[in-house]
Amino acid sequence: MCKVTIDGIEVEAAEGATILEAAPLARAFVPTLCFLKGLNNLGSCRLCSVEIEGRPNLVPACNTKVSDGMVIDTKSDRVQRYRRMAMELILSDYRPDPLRDPDNAGRTQLERVAKMVGVDASRFSQPDSSVVREPLVESNPFLSFDPNICIRCQRCVAACNEGAHNHILGTVHRGTRATIDAPFGPDWNANTCESCGCCAAACPTGAISQKRTRSYSLKDVKRVRTTCPHCAVGCQFNFMVKDGRIVDTEALDGPSNKGLLCVKGRSASFDFVTSPDRVSTPLIKNRETGEFESATWDEALDLVATKMMRIRDEFGGDAIASFACSRSTNEDVYMLQKMTRTVFKTNNVDSCARV
Ligand code: SF4
């Protein structure tokens, strides 16, 4: 541990902790923009800059480690002036669509942080009349890229390369022309992008976004936390529910997914809920017609139970094996093995979560 003083309060921080990690120990709040926990600590936006006693320059809190005896100021006048200037420079070429949904204006992380540091507009922005808007890149059915509101923070690159390990995204060009080479154009399906959407979830401006977010305003949805139904990883996310219908997902910082989702969890975990093709009652095959017919749960369970018991009595328990689906909950899988061992009298139990 090392003793550090943050905004006049002495705290003990773990050796190797960053100033950003240590700040909450002294109840200090440090704003961030390009920082993405565990994935991106480039310190390129400079909004988390703080002052350290004895050092001439401000340093980014996200990638500067504490050391014993360090005296840190997270909110001096100099720090606040510096953050406002950094934000004005970032906003100088941030050009949101003037026709965007006003309900969503001010809701991006960039806009929230700008408000937090006290910046409404940038003195360095070009007048609207002289701005040439770049076309959207949006042939991908799920994702789109709007270069006009990209602030080149690199969060998407970190999410794709370090989080999803897909190594698709990168920066092209230099200086003020630098932009993200987003693979969502006409050849969107000719690369190895998995349309997982981790880049869109990481983007603090909505420059990379999922198209379906256009179908709702954040003020109209309520969030319901759940576990992805698709595999045994058990990723955590919120369903975004509008008028009783699931319209989207939002990854959470769960123990196994840490804010990431694969394409199945993010985009294929809810449409089926209201699909007209969904099988919503048990079906029993009519032996005479060969067609499946709707049945009640009692009828279906009685039929299965009768047949299973007949197999056990006629051929012995080892003629039966239970194979649990990895999409089932722990509790359901536990009950399946319990029933297999105690009712069918066999230890033939397995699960596809094991492979
Ligand atoms: S697309 Fe979004 S996350 Fe990527 S660099 Fe631009 S603003 Fe940052």
Ligand code: SF4
């Ligand atoms: S959708 Fe996934 S794979 Fe494709 S660029 Fe974004 S993060 Fe990378």
Ligand code: SF4
């Ligand atoms: S989001 Fe993907 S990896 Fe996570 S539980 Fe769902 S299917 Fe599995």
